[in-house]
Amino acid sequence: MVRRVAVIGAGAAGLASVKCCLEEGLEPTCFESSEDIGGLWRYTDSTDDGRVTVYRSVISNTSKEMSCFSDFPFPEDFPSYLPHSLVLEYLRMYARRFDLLRHVRFQTTVLSVRKRPDFLTSGRWEVVTECSGVRESHVFDAVMVCTGHYQEPYLPLAAFPGIESHFKGQRLHSREYRDVQAFRGKRVLVVGIGNTGGDLSVELSHVAAKVFLSTRSNTWVMSRVSHHGFPLDMVGTTRFNFLLEWLLPSALTRRIKFRKFNSWFNHTNYGLASSKSSKFKVIINEELPFCLLSGTVVLKPNVKEFTESAAVFEDGTTEENIDVVLFATGYNFSFPFLEESVRGAIEDNRSLYNCVFPPQLEKPTLAIIGLIQLMGSIIAGSEMQARWVTGVFAGWNKLPPPSRMMAEVLKRKPPVKRNPFERENLKMSFIGYVDKIAACAGVKPSVSRLLLTDPRLALAIFFGPCSPYQYRLVGRGSWSGARAAILSQWQRALKPLRTRVLADSAGSSWAWCWLCLLALPAALIAGLLLSKYPQPGWSPRAG
Structure with a gap:
């Protein structure tokens, strides 16, 4: 024991x-x-x-x-x-x-x-x-x-010929980065376009003479700010969206995603990603598109090799007088x-x-x-x-x-x-x-059961953010404050912004009520689908 x-x-x-x-x-x-x-x-x-x-x-x-x-x-x-x-x-x-x-x-x-x-x-x-x-x-x-x-920092030096034998400038991993002061006035090459590579490129662009961002990946860039100014993950991470993605063909789902990504700006024009790409990553960065548009960050393909002071890229172009190579290549x-x-x-x-x-x-x-x-x-x-x-x-x-x-x-x-x-x-x-782990632990909420006992909560769980509080409604370790936390999460997201309060639209609360009433049939159907055709791995005994 x-x-x-x-x-x-x-x-x-x-x-x-x-x-x-x-x-x-x-x-x-x-x-x-x-x-x-x-x-x-x-x-x-x-x-x-x-x-x-x-x-x-x-x-x-x-x-x-x-x-x-x-x-x-x-x-x-x-x-x-x-x-x-x-x-x-x-x-x-x-x-x-x-x-x-x-x-x-x-x-x-x-x-x-x-x-x-x-x-x-x-x-x-x-x-x-x-x-x-x-x-x-x-x-x-x-x-x-x-x-x-x-x-442990992942530093793939062997993949970049000349970085150890020829390049005379400074090289470092993002683990060693703290702030921009050491890079003021320098020409910096950032290798890797994950969230870290994007963040550091933007930050360095404020003080560096020039920033080049090298990537070999198709990358879609999203903002943390979503519809009506709410946080992106609160709007996007919902059980309704998850069910929709499961029901629709993968090709159609991918097409919808790409259209959504491009609704902010055309990623192909910026050299970031193409809707024809099958492999891609998604990063969060509000400022990177503007930096690319203003030229303070220049996007480049993968590095082919380094000389004493230059980087030669796979498209045949060369950038001279590189002072620092910053590897944002993960761990x-x-x-x-x-x-x-x-x-x-x-x-x-x-x-x-x-x-x-x-x-x-x-x-x-x-x-x-x-x-x-x-x-x-x-x-x-x-x-x-x-x-x-x-x-x-x-x-x-x-x-x-x-x-x-x-x-x-x-x-x-x-x-x-x-x-x-x-x-x-x-x-x-x-x-x-x-959900899979919650089912194994016996704490996954049942939308269909809640529809019969607490429709308001069921609708909030299905159409609203899949926040962690949902996993404290039932089972061992249930929390008496979970329901209230779920129903008040939008207000808590807005609370820090209430430093200058303006008059709200009188019809906004009624609009939400009508939306819930209209959504009730869809939620009932979804609950029946989930109970009749559970997704793989959702059963507590799945294994």
């Missing part, structure tokens, strides 16, 4: 894991190598300690209503999109509210996690830690690894403390059952939390993983036998291992994945 649980890392996923352990009556001990909580969101100017943090100017890409812990909303006066300082403040509030810090051992590095000799019968692990030069050995019934996937994950038999089997999250459990273990007492790429909040996704995992440890949630889990994993794994540079392709639907 699981009682003592080691939690490795005190970032957002680690804190959620500690709380979930406590809710299930388990005894967590969290090991954090630094001196404070927050993980990635605790910004520091220094790069010497090797710890990965956000850069100074970062703003969250997911809104507060879609990124919160499911029973702990952000303060209503916080803006919808948050700087790192407010995310960290929120994490501190969460830790205080649920008294989590007494379970965290700071400045304690985990050196190794190995199976005990009796693992086949006990499932226990030996965890060796080091604090102030003193090593300790501990025995735990289970381990939750919450170190995330932003760990590799690593778990150096895990024993080789476990570590070697984890190539990416598809090597794990439901992206959490290593399926080859005889006892499911090791879980990887937060190794996911979602089209939505990783904080919310990690918390759901932690709720499911601690339910498994406590005996409430059941897993299939290892053979079935392994078979499921083998079905998902591709025949060829992907390059980490292409991990955008590993992104999963937020609703699809979190």
Whole structure:
């Protein structure tokens, strides 16, 4: 029986894991190598300690209503999109509210996690830690690894001939970037057009002599601001949209998406993406189109090679006098403390059952939390993983036998291992994945049942944002404030903007009421469809 649980890392996923352990009556001990909580969101100017943090100017890409812990909303006066300082403040509030810090051992590095000799019968692990030069050995019934996937910078120098042997300028990875001051007046080449590459290109354009952004990907750019000024994810991440995408042919869905992307600006004219592209990524950036339009950022194809001071691109063009090459090429994950038999089997999250459990273990007492790429909040996704995992440890949630889990994993794994540079392709639907884990944990809400008992809430759940509060309506860990949080989320999104209040349209509330009445038949049909033809993986027993 699981009682003592080691939690490795005190970032957002680690804190959620500690709380979930406590809710299930388990005894967590969290090991954090630094001196404070927050993980990635605790910004520091220094790069010497090797710890990965956000850069100074970062703003969250997911809104507060879609990124919160499911029973702990952000303060209503916080803006919808948050700087790192407010995310960290929120994490501190969460830790205080649920008294989590007494379970965290700071400045304690985990050196190794190995199976005990009796693992086949006990499932226990030996965890060796080091604090102030003193090593300790501990025995735990289970381990939750919450170190995330932003760990080791991925720097593909071999893919760029001449960068090491000829180029005389400065080169660095985005992990080393903090602010623009060191780049003032310089000609900078940014390699990679993910969210980080886009953000840094825009920021550098304010002080650099010239910024070139090199990409080999088809990339669609979206704004955080959606219809009527509401946050993009609150408008787009709905069960109605998810069902529609599932019902429609994939070719039609893709065409609708491309038309929507191009409604802001024609991406082909900007050299970013073509509607004929089958592989593409989506980034969030309000300023990049204007920077391209004004010439402060110049888009370039993939780099073919470097000379002493120039970059030669695959289209044959050359840009001279490059001072700095900034690689925004992402990260590799690593778990150096895990024993080789476990570590070697984890190539990416598809090597794990439901992206959490290593399926080859005889006892499911090791879980990887937060190794996911979602089209939505990783904080919310990690918390759901932690709720499911601690339910498994406590005996409430059941897993299939290892053979079935392994078979499921083998079905998902591709025949060829992907390059980490292409991990955008590993992104999963937020609703699809979190619903799947929620079903396993017995906390997925039923729209059809709510239509009979609470139609107003059912409509808000189906047509409104799929916010984390939905997963606190039923099952273990249900929260009495979930319904009110769902029905008031639009008001909380607007609250920080009410610094100059104007008269509202008198008919706006009535318009919403009529919309709900008209939508009721559609919601009923959708509920029947979902109950009669459930989506793959939605069953608690799916596996």
